[in-house]
Amino acid sequence: MNLNDQQQNREQWGSKVGFILAAAGSAVGLGNLWKFPYTAGQNGGGAFVLVYFAILILVGFTLMLAELILGRHTQLNAISAYRKIKEKWAWVGGIGILASYLILSFYSVIGGWVVNYIVKSMTGAFNTADTEVLSSIFVNFITNPIQPIIYQAIFVILTLGIVIGGVSGGIEKYSKILMPGLFVMMVLIMIRSVTLPGASEGIKYLLLPDFSKIDGNVMLAALGQVFFSLSLGMGVIITYGSYLGKDENLPQSSFTIPLIDTIIALLAGLAILPAVFAFGFDPAGGPGLIFITLPAVFSQMPLGNVFALLFFLLVLFAALTSSISLLEASVSYVVDEWKMSRKKATFILSFVVFLLGVPSSLAQGPWSHIKFIRGLDFLDSMDFIASNLLLPIGGFFLCIFIGWVWGIENALKEATNDGKISFKLAKFWAFLIKWVAPIAILIVFIQGLK
Numbered sequence: 407m408n409l410n411d412q413q414q415n416r417e418q419w420g421s422k423v424g425f426i427l428a429a430a431g432s433a434v435g436l437g438n439l440w441k442f443p444y445t446a447g448q449n450g451g452g453a454f455v456l457v458y459f460a461i462l463i464l465v466g467f468t469l470m471l472a473e474l475i476l477g478r479h480t481q482l483n484a485i486s487a488y489r490k491i492k493e494k495w496a497w498v499g500g501i502g503i504l505a506s507y508l509i510l511s512f513y514s515v516i517g518g519w520v521v522n523y524i525v526k527s528m529t530g531a532f533n534t535a536d537t538e539v540l541s542s543i544f545v546n547f548i549t550n551p552i553q554p555i556i557y558q559a560i561f562v563i564l565t566l567g568i569v570i571g572g573v574s575g576g577i578e579k580y581s582k583i584l585m586p587g588l589f590v591m592m593v594l595i596m597i598r599s600v601t602l603p604g605a606s607e608g609i610k611y612l613l614l615p616d617f618s619k620i621d622g623n624v625m626l627a628a629l630g631q632v633f634f635s636l637s638l639g640m641g642v643i644i645t646y647g648s649y650l651g652k653d654e655n656l657p658q659s660s661f662t663i664p665l666i667d668t669i670i671a672l673l674a675g676l677a678i679l680p681a682v683f684a685f686g687f688d689p690a691g692g693p694g695l696i697f698i699t700l701p702a703v704f705s706q707m708p709l710g711n712v713f714a715l716l717f718f719l720l721v722l723f724a725a726l727t728s729s730i731s732l733l734e735a736s737v738s739y740v741v742d743e744w745k746m747s748r749k750k751a752t753f754i755l756s757f758v759v760f761l762l763g764v765p766s767s768l769a770q771g772p773w774s775h776i777k778f779i780r781g782l783d784f785l786d787s788m789d790f791i792a793s794n795l796l797l798p799i800g801g802f803f804l805c806i807f808i809g810w811v812w813g814i815e816n817a818l819k820e821a822t823n824d825g826k827i828s829f830k831l832a833k834f835w836a837f838l839i840k841w842v843a844p845i846a847i848l849i850v851f852i853q854g855l856k
């Protein structure tokens with residue numbers, strides 16, 4: 407099959423809403439619900455949120471559009487997309503796919519924790535607001551050498567099952583139902599959380615920036631979080647864009663997706679940080695934050711058990727719509743380039759990613775004393791390498807590629823469907839992708855490494 411046949415036979419999204427929801431489904435996930443609140447908590451709250459917004463606007467939206475353009479133009483996976491335009495640039499797509507794979511390895515570990523919490527809420531295991539009890543339930547589980555690995559395996563199997571179903575049959579179908587459900591649920595939990603006695607401290611902590619807290623580390627964390635949360639820099643959005651029809655409005659999508667993503671992240675922040683203060687947890691408490699804080703919130707709600715169960719189910723679905731996109735990035739490469747069947751590729755890649763995730767799981771318990779880079783354990787090191795190093799590097803070269811190598815004119819032609827739709831911000835976007843985004847990424851990257 408040559409490239410052209412391949413492009414003609416390529417699967418497409420079944421509908422416009424389907425694509426937006428699937429792309430938003432990729433963006434909205436553990437990054438919003440689990441990572442955003444605790445990263446904000448560790449990096450000065452409002453200071454972090456402020457920097458996050460700045461980067462979101464200057465870099466997030468800009469790169470989102472760039473990736474959609476590249477994907478739809480070439481109708482190929484990330485590596486082949488670069489290669490098709492400029493042979494020598496394929497490695498940038500490679501960095502992205504590598505990052506997505508590393509992320510998937512630890513993502514599945516956290517996904518497994520969520521599965522376990524679904525089971526726990528069915529058995530009413532944490533029907534208490536006692537912070538000590540809730541912390542020890544969490545710690546006992548994640549430090550166990552075997553149990554979390556079993557749950558991680560369950561999460562990988564769920565991901566695999568959906569990816570085998572293919573683009574419109576699998577990914578799209580699930581996203582359509584579950585994303586709106588998640589939104590409603592988050593609003594309800596947030597309302598309970600911000601009305602807890604003592605919650606106002608948390609709201610202030612999240613929304614009032616303390617400028618003195620902004621430093622290189624906070625900026626690097628915010629940059630990494632924007633990439634992570636928007637699924638940027640790793641070929642996922644390129645891949646999803648490649649399944650898009652030629653009449654889709656890309657500039658509009660590149661605005662809608664970050665908007666949905668940010669709303670959900672803020673809702674999660676507002677659901678968790680006020681509760682952290684109300685119950686006297688530590689805002690810098692790290693990855694356990696949602697697993698320890700929210701059960702306390704649920705215990706203060708009528709029908710708390712039901713809420714807990716529903717909530718963790720929705721978190722699981724949000725995580726799955728992200729993990730399938732992470733897996734899809736490498737599956738589509740192997741299917742396109744190595745001509746492997748989708749089924750076989752999915753099985754092999756899932757198995758390897760499961761093995762790669764095992765050390766991340768063990769790093770919570772038996773291997774917690776082993777430090778890799780920057781004094782971080784295995785899971786946090788994988789996250790740091792992928793989110794804070796590979797993604798910005800991939801993102802920087804994406805800007806250079808679109809802005810300078812392939813050229814703005816070609817990019818805008820694709821963005822406007824050959825001039826058929828208007829894109830009012832075209833000039834501004836061109837300026838952002840050529841100058842502002844790459845320079846911002848570079849500065850933050852260097853500052854953060856110091």
Ligand code: PHE
Nearest residue numbers: 433435436437438634635637
């Ligand atoms: N954006 C997803 C989240 O916030 C994670 C993800 C990263 C998904 C990269 C795909 C690619 O949970």
